[in-house]
Amino acid sequence: MARDLAIDLGTANTLVYMKGRGIVLNEPSVIALNRQTGEVLATGREAWQMIGRTPGYIVAVRPLRGGAITDFEITERMIRLLLQRVGVSRFTRPKVVICVPSAITEVERRAVTDAARRAGAADANLIEQPMAAAIGADLPIDEPVGNMVIDIGGGTSETAVISLGGIVALEAVRVGSFDIDAAIQNFVRREHGIAIGERTAEEIKVAIGSADPTPDEHQAEVRGRDLMTGLPKTVLLTPEEVRYAIEDVVSSIVASVIRCLSKAPPELSQDFLVRGMFLVGGGGLLRGLAERIERETEVPVRMSNVPLEAVVLGAGHVIEHYDALKGMFMGARR
Amino acid sequence: MITAVIIAVFVVGVVAAALSAAARRDRRAPDDIASFRRQIDALSPEARRQTSDRMKPSERSASGDDGADDT
Numbered sequence: 037m038a039r040d041l042a043i044d045l046g047t048a049n050t051l052v053y054m055k056g057r058g059i060v061l062n063e064p065s066v067i068a069l070n071r072q073t074g075e076v077l078a079t080g081r082e083a084w085q086m087i088g089r090t091p092g093y094i095v096a097v098r099p100l101r102g103g104a105i106t107d108f109e110i111t112e113r114m115i116r117l118l119l120q121r122v123g124v125s126r127f128t129r130p131k132v133v134i135c136v137p138s139a140i141t142e143v144e145r146r147a148v149t150d151a152a153r154r155a156g157a158a159d160a161n162l163i164e165q166p167m168a169a170a171i172g173a174d175l176p177i178d179e180p181v182g183n184m185v186i187d188i189g190g191g192t193s194e195t196a197v198i199s200l201g202g203i204v205a206l207e208a209v210r211v212g213s214f215d216i217d218a219a220i221q222n223f224v225r226r227e228h229g230i231a232i233g234e235r236t237a238e239e240i241k242v243a244i245g246s247a248d249p250t251p252d253e254h255q256a257e258v259r260g261r262d263l264m265t266g267l268p269k270t271v272l273l274t275p276e277e278v279r280y281a282i283e284d285v286v287s288s289i290v291a292s293v294i295r296c297l298s299k300a301p302p303e304l305s306q307d308f309l310v311r312g313m314f315l316v317g318g319g320g321l322l323r324g325l326a327e328r329i330e331r332e333t334e335v336p337v338r339m340s341n342v343p344l345e346a347v348v349l350g351a352g353h354v355i356e357h358y359d360a361l362k363g364m365f366m367g368a369r370r
Numbered sequence: 371m372i373t374a375v376i377i378a379v380f381v382v383g384v385v386a387a388a389l390s391a392a393a394r395r396d397r398r399a400p401d402d403i404a405s406f407r408r409q410i411d412a413l414s415p416e417a418r419r420q421t422s423d424r425m426k427p428s429e430r431s432a433s434g435d436d437g438a439d440d441t
Contacts, residue, residue, distance in 0.1 A: 057424065058424030058425060059424075059425065171413065171418065172422075174415065174418060174422060177413055178411075178413040178415075200410065201406075201409050201410050201413050342425060345425060349421060349422065349425055352421055352424070353417075353418055353421040356420070356421050357412040357417065359408075360405075360408040360409055360411070360412035361409055361412050361413070363405060363409055364409065
């Protein structure tokens, strides 16, 4: 008997929740392929370690960008391998709920459901990430009060106001923590003349990146390839420099939160002042981001207890109560 | 005579369709309320507790993980 699954198909990580069991898989959304034969060499964490370190005939790619499928065939193969790893076979075809950014187009929506069906799902339904995040973050969305959730992922940032089990206002931008990494990469190349890989840029963000000044700041040594000489080179990077590098991305995320606040009905707006906004998603872990949003919106920001797992946990809850909650799927309300 | 029969059949058909549409609308109203009620109940903290409890064992095992930072 197939156990139904919830999948958070994120730009950065893929998480799978199995009905009755909980989260059974949490790995980077990366697949490594042999470019010549098309053979899959590795997926998940193993493939992630190959990024930027592969010989010419191997390519380690993220098949999703900005929350959307950029390579349909590779995504389908990745979903098929994920389902195999959690025990789905030709004879056990589960129902699958997939979390997607709310701003995806009709074509992208169909691409995700088709990929899941071809990969072995008996039925595939989609749910908006902010809605799933609100359920997973334990917000009282069953009550007639304003719940605001900010989900900052790898490729998208979404803010939603939810009340009585439905989305009241929504704002999404295709900007996320990968854009922060890319901004750091560009800054180091432009200002210090050295090339660094995306994994190094991510390490810099985790080590000294911040959206607002924080106590205990320190410099970081960055190693890369000198663009002039081609030789390895080390430079010192300060937190101020990183803040300057990522300012455009951070301000675009904050602006989208402000736009969502302005769309909310006044009756719900007053709830935010008391209850605050909830921050989920890996991008929300950027130091000083909660404080920056709080300073610019004058609304308290609270971090979820499970920022990385909130989305898949919410979708998992939908799988556990499939018949009662199937009205929440994308398209079911329209 | 034939015309009268056709008109009568048409009128009966229209009345039957109208009655069945009205009956369906009456049935749908309480169904919508019931499914909304079921949805709200399934989103309650009590209903969600079981799902979030399933998170706890994996939360403990993930505490020593490499800390990937995005979803």
